[in-house]
Amino acid sequence: MNLTNCYPSLSGKVVFITGGATGIGANIVESFCRQQAKVCFIDIQDKAAAELISRMSAIDGAVLPCYYSCNLLNIDDLKQSVARAINAFGGIDVLINNAANDTRHDFRNIDEQYWDERINLNLRHYFFAIQAVYESMKLRGGGSIINMGSMSWHACQGGMTGYTTSKAGIEGVTRGLARDLAKDDIRINTITPGWVMTERQKKEWLDDEALTTIKRNQCLASPLTPENISAMALFLASDDSRMCTAQNFIVDGGWI
Numbered sequence: 001m002n003l004t005n006c007y008p009s010l011s012g013k014v015v016f017i018t019g020g021a022t023g024i025g026a027n028i029v030e031s032f033c034r035q036q037a038k039v040c041f042i043d044i045q046d047k048a049a050a051e052l053i054s055r056m057s058a059i060d061g062a063v064l065p066c067y068y069s070c071n072l073l074n075i076d077d078l079k080q081s082v083a084r085a086i087n088a089f090g091g092i093d094v095l096i097n098n099a100a101n102d103t104r105h106d107f108r109n110i111d112e113q114y115w116d117e118r119i120n121l122n123l124r125h126y127f128f129a130i131q132a133v134y135e136s137m138k139l140r141g142g143g144s145i146i147n148m149g150s151m152s153w154h155a156c157q158g159g160m161t162g163y164t165t166s167k168a169g170i171e172g173v174t175r176g177l178a179r180d181l182a183k184d185d186i187r188i189n190t191i192t193p194g195w196v197m198t199e200r201q202k203k204e205w206l207d208d209e210a211l212t213t214i215k216r217n218q219c220l221a222s223p224l225t226p227e228n229i230s231a232m233a234l235f236l237a238s239d240d241s242r243m244c245t246a247q248n249f250i251v252d253g254g255w256i
């Protein structure tokens with residue numbers, strides 16, 4: 001399922017996406033390009049980014065995205081990438097904070113450095129990306145910010161406290177900024193995905209037992225795909241959701 005030209009209000013919009021080279025982010029990049037949006041994405045996986053752009057050149061009618069290599073652990077680099085996109089495209093209308101890292105860890109073995117790194121990989125750059133796009137969105141008369149959360153902490157999933165704590169914090173960022181940003185007609189929402197079948201998930205954690213767990217916990221039996229998450233992102237970025245802000249939109253097949 002790939003939605004094409006379903007949201008006319010997204011045509012020509014400038015969309016900045018973090019972690020767009022692989023996984024859900026790559027599908028979000030493709031989905032916005034299919035709406036004729038001008039997409040700029042950042043990542044550390046340069047090869048995967050180049051492959052995505054090459055795959056996309058085969059899609060009829062899609063606008064090709066622009067890619068900047070940027071490690072989100074470095075906030076100065078993030079700010080420079082946002083400034084570069086604003087210079088190149090004249091501004092930013094939509095920000096999708098998507099990049100994260102769900103590497104598992106045992107809470108008994110975490111030191112302060114590893115803890116800080118988990119928070120910096122999964123939460124800190126969300127806030128600073130919002131701060132960096134704010135003036136541009138204000139100048140353009142509004143915008144839409146989408147923060148990618150996770151159902152993991154809602155479901156009390158263990159084995160990655162640094163990640164789950166960050167993901168809980170993301171909902172705090174959304175709720176805590178919604179009123180401030182609304183003064184300039186900037187909307188901000190969280191998408192909470194369930195367990196989505198990306199290449200990384202399939203490679204690292206998906207086995208027969210995991211598939212049984214999904215079937216048992218979701219109300220809807222089908223495994224979630226990146227397209228299911230992109231569909232919500234398109235809606236929240238478009239004018240069709242113009243009165244939605246400060247909310248959490250769960251796409252998990254009815255798990256939590």
Ligand SMILES: NC(=O)c1ccc[n+]([C@@H]2O[C@H](COP(=O)([O-])OP(=O)(O)OC[C@H]3O[C@@H](n4cnc5c(N)ncnc54)[C@H](O)[C@@H]3O)[C@@H](O)[C@H]2O)c1
Nearest residue numbers: 019022023024043044071072098099100148150195196200
């Ligand atoms: N896949 C799932 O089941 C699932 C479930 C719940 C929430 N989510 C959330 O959805 C979002 C996307 O998840 P995904 O499964 O596609 O993840 P993924 O690991 O497959 O992809 C994440 C992307 O972010 C990039 N990235 C990671 N660290 C970076 C850094 N320091 N600088 C720049 N880029 C960096 C990676 O290179 C990668 O391209 C994340 O916020 C994740 O927490 C995913």
